[in-house]
Amino acid sequence: MSKELAFTDDNDVVKYLDTTTVFNLALTADGVAFDLTNAKSVLVKIANDDGYIMQQTIDLTTVTSPLGGTLSFPINQDIMNTLVPDDYDIEVWVTMNDGTQAIFPSDGTLGFSIEENLMSDTGEVIPVITFDQFEDQFNDMMTQMQNTVSNVKKGDKGDKGDTGSGLEIKDKVLSVSNLPSTANEGDGYLVGEELYVWVNGAWKDCGPLQGPKGDQGPQGIQGNTGTGISSTTVQYQISSSATTAPTETWSDNIIATTTTNPYLWMKATLNYTDNTTKDFYLVSQKGDKGDKGDTGATGPVGPQGPVGSGLVVKGTVNNASQLPTTGNQEGYCYFVGTDLYVWDAGAWKNCGSVSPDLSNYVTITDLNNGLSTKVNVSDMRKPASDVAGIEEVSTLQTQVDNSAVGTNLLTGTSSSEHSYTGDFSTVPGWSNNTSSVTPYVVNAGSTYTYSIYLTKLTGSFVLGYWAYDSNKNYITWIYSSIYSSSGKTSWTFTVPDGVSYISPHVVHASDDFICTAKGEKLELGSHATDWCPNPEDKVNVADMRKPASDIAGIEEVNAKQDKLTITPADDSKVVHTSGDEEIAGAKTFDTAPIDKATGHPYITKDGVPAVPDTLADTTKDANFMGKLQKSGIDVATTSDVSSVVNTATANMANTTKLANFTAGLQVNGKDVGAGGGDTLTTPWVTTNHFGHGANDLDSLGIEEITGWRIKNDVLYYDATFMRNDTDLSSLTVVFDLYTAIPNFKTTFKTTENGPHMMFIGVGNAKAAFNFGSDFVPNNIGNIQIMLSGENASLPIHIVYPLDRL
Numbered sequence: 001m002s003k004e005l006a007f008t009d010d011n012d013v014v015k016y017l018d019t020t021t022v023f024n025l026a027l028t029a030d031g032v033a034f035d036l037t038n039a040k041s042v043l044v045k046i047a048n049d050d051g052y053i054m055q056q057t058i059d060l061t062t063v064t065s066p067l068g069g070t071l072s073f074p075i076n077q078d079i080m081n082t083l084v085p086d087d088y089d090i091e092v093w094v095t096m097n098d099g100t101q102a103i104f105p106s107d108g109t110l111g112f113s114i115e116e117n118l119m120s121d122t123g124e125v126i127p128v129i130t131f132d133q134f135e136d137q138f139n140d141m142m143t144q145m146q147n148t149v150s151n152v153k154k155g156d157k158g159d160k161g162d163t164g165s166g167l168e169i170k171d172k173v174l175s176v177s178n179l180p181s182t183a184n185e186g187d188g189y190l191v192g193e194e195l196y197v198w199v200n201g202a203w204k205d206c207g208p209l210q211g212p213k214g215d216q217g218p219q220g221i222q223g224n225t226g227t228g229i230s231s232t233t234v235q236y237q238i239s240s241s242a243t244t245a246p247t248e249t250w251s252d253n254i255i256a257t258t259t260t261n262p263y264l265w266m267k268a269t270l271n272y273t274d275n276t277t278k279d280f281y282l283v284s285q286k287g288d289k290g291d292k293g294d295t296g297a298t299g300p301v302g303p304q305g306p307v308g309s310g311l312v313v314k315g316t317v318n319n320a321s322q323l324p325t326t327g328n329q330e331g332y333c334y335f336v337g338t339d340l341y342v343w344d345a346g347a348w349k350n351c352g353s354v355s356p357d358l359s360n361y362v363t364i365t366d367l368n369n370g371l372s373t374k375v376n377v378s379d380m381r382k383p384a385s386d387v388a389g390i391e392e393v394s395t396l397q398t399q400v401d402n403s404a405v406g407t408n409l410l411t412g413t414s415s416s417e418h419s420y421t422g423d424f425s426t427v428p429g430w431s432n433n434t435s436s437v438t439p440y441v442v443n444a445g446s447t448y449t450y451s452i453y454l455t456k457l458t459g460s461f462v463l464g465y466w467a468y469d470s471n472k473n474y475i476t477w478i479y480s481s482i483y484s485s486s487g488k489t490s491w492t493f494t495v496p497d498g499v500s501y502i503s504p505h506v507v508h509a510s511d512d513f514i515c516t517a518k519g520e521k522l523e524l525g526s527h528a529t530d531w532c533p534n535p536e537d538k539v540n541v542a543d544m545r546k547p548a549s550d551i552a553g554i555e556e557v558n559a560k561q562d563k564l565t566i567t568p569a570d571d572s573k574v575v576h577t578s579g580d581e582e583i584a585g586a587k588t589f590d591t592a593p594i595d596k597a598t599g600h601p602y603i604t605k606d607g608v609p610a611v612p613d614t615l616a617d618t619t620k621d622a623n624f625m626g627k628l629q630k631s632g633i634d635v636a637t638t639s640d641v642s643s644v645v646n647t648a649t650a651n652m653a654n655t656t657k658l659a660n661f662t663a664g665l666q667v668n669g670k671d672v673g674a675g676g677g678d679t680l681t682t683p684w685v686t687t688n689h690f691g692h693g694a695n696d697l698d699s700l701g702i703e704e705i706t707g708w709r710i711k712n713d714v715l716y717y718d719a720t721f722m723r724n725d726t727d728l729s730s731l732t733v734v735f736d737l738y739t740a741i742p743n744f745k746t747t748f749k750t751t752e753n754g755p756h757m758m759f760i761g762v763g764n765a766k767a768a769f770n771f772g773s774d775f776v777p778n779n780i781g782n783i784q785i786m787l788s789g790e791n792a793s794l795p796i797h798i799v800y801p802l803d804r805l
Contacts, residue, residue, distance in 0.1 A: 319445030
């Protein structure tokens with residue numbers, strides 16, 4: 001497992017004596033945030049090029065995001081009192097509650113720097129002297145001058161000079177340019193710490209002048225309260241861009257990248273005590289898998305240690321925190337999962353995973369094979385003293401199950417390949433729903449290994465599990481780093497506190513994920529052993545319990561098996577359950593065979609009646625000397641049928657030949673005309689004015705101009721009805737063609753193919769042909785005319801097919 005250590009905000013520099021800086025660190029394992037929930041202690045080790053310097057303990061109460069694997073490393077006064085400006089390397093040592101220890105990073109170290117501040121630099125300054133020192137130097141100079149003058153020939157005594165004015169410091173100015181342009185002899189000014197004296201009409205720099213140390217001044221007023229960091233929040237999001245921060249919802253847990261979004265962004269938010277915040281971003285991308293490193297050289301053999309006191313296995317506990325702290329002796333040991341803890345030099349020492357040698361135990365497969373061998377138990381009785389009792393077998397089975405070393409905790413898995421395109425588990429009945437799966441019991445704090453063999457793979461995936469509490473309520477999803485290679489893949493993890501059940505499965509990490517998988521396995525410990533089925537998949541021990549006296553030893557089974565001689569049957573002499581076969585020779589059955597389709601027994605040859613000689617042969621012509629009847633009635637012969645047909649068709653017309661009907665031809669009792677089959681055609685006929693009943697057209701002021709003819713059995717009727725009054729009211733009259741044209745009714749009838757009623761309308765004049773009403777119950781051949789308004793006129797044109805009566 002690769003462990004990484006990094007700064008969350010790229011801040012790795014601090015000024016010397018600055019005790020407000022905090023380094024924010026991120027711990028990951030195989031690219032996944034390291035869970036600090038079960039951390040017992042966290043130490044930051046510091047060294048430089050000269051070697052190890054010190055360590056700093058991290059207060060676990062300041063770890064606000066243990067699942068995110070982040071912590072804060074404050075550079076406090078103790079560190080600044082120890083370190084000087086230089087480059088340093090750090091490691092983070094995490095000790096878990098179970099006694100295991102993780103060191104970050106796995107490869108190399110993480111560096112930070114302490115830079116010098118301004119007070120660390122030494123500048124060049126002008127020496128400072130006191131006024132007394134200045135006076136002494138001045139006196140020395142005068143003495144030297146006197147000695148020099150004494151060597152000069154003495155001249156005449158001069159006149160007594162004027163009394164000197166002495167040295168008087170008048171004031172202090174900021175620079176030489178601020179000195180007065182003229183002054184009295186002996187006047188002095190301070191420019192900074194420099195003393196300037198007016199001598200012979202010019203200012204002379206006499207060097208620095210420093211007085212005695214003054215009294216300590218009063219304490220200054222208290223400054224404003226500084227702004228510190230109250231908390232740190234780290235969140236994650238995936239994106240398709242490596243330069244622009246994503247804007248979707250941030251997650252508190254690390255999210256697996258995909259082919260669409262290959263970049264993992266981390267946002268570290270610093271929450272300050274003045275309620276302000278500042279965000280820092282870090283983007284990463286999964287790199288290619290590196291080449292395997294060379295095997296290191298074998299170290300020298302160490303000196304032989306003292307003779308140990310031996311090991312005494314006292315029992316098992318769920319995690320290292322349950323190991324006894326009193327009453328222990330050298331050599332006492334306990335199993336924590338598959339890890340062996342030994343009491344050594346007053347403390348528990350984790351000696352790593354221990355796999356027991358089961359070579360002297362009978363495997364479940366051997367037991368199945370032995371019990372399934374078909375032998376005569378009564379011939380192989382053994383004394384009960386030579387056979388292990390069922391309690392002993394059950395106890396041994398319990399010990400093997402509890403050790404779970406190499407035992408597959410998943411039921412129903414197989415070594416057969418199956419194809420998958422999404423999230424899956426090969427456990428029968430598994431579904432991608434946290435509430436519908438059956439999780440497997442685990443121990444919090446114990447280490448487990450989940451593995452699966454992918455024979456074919458497209459895309460990438462992760463291994464993970466759904467975590468449940470003791471009531472099988474779903475808590476969270478925990479997963480590994482991303483894999484993209486086929487073959488056997490395994491993931492070792494430690495169950496966090498509060499988790500009592502898990503449901504492991506494979507989760508696709510890319511949209512194009514397709515695989516063929518087999519050999520899924522969950523086992524206790526940190527090693528992925530070869531796949532094997534769960535013991536419950538092989539044999540149900542409870543179903544095979546028998547008294548010890550009824551079970552043969554494995555040696556007896558083998559001995560009996562060696563003496564068994566089996567001669568295979570001759571396949572050519574065996575009756576098969578399928579296929580067509582011929583059975584030769586006579587076979588005797590105690591009961592008649594049953595027809596599977598009908599359920600009736602087959603008839604033997606003795607049960608078949610003899611065939612009479614008089615039975616007709618349907619394949620040959622037969623001459624029945626008697627009669628042939630059906631239902632007691634004689635069947636007609638060919639000559640009988642021909643005679644009846646000739647009689648029936650003697651006077652029948654042949655439709656393929658012309659016929660002359662000498663007796664006449666009628667339809668419905670009426671003679672058919674001899675028109676030779678032509679359709680009827682008549683000339684135009686003009687009718688007189690005629691009304692219906694007492695309503696004569698003339699009396700109503702209606703004039704009629706009517707003409708009709710029949711051509712090819714089609715009636716053509718044209719008429720014009722005109723109103724010659726000034727009455728504006730509506731006037732309705734019925735004109736009966738049958739009455740107006742007597743021959744029309746006796747010669748023709750309406751055809752069912754023609755319209756039974758026809759409406760005609762022009763303006764305010766309307767008519768209806770074949771219109772029926774209470775006024776005219778027999779509507780065939782009627783024309784109902786309605787004329788509204790003064791001088792209304794209605795032309796009527798009817799073309800109507802007729803049937804010959």
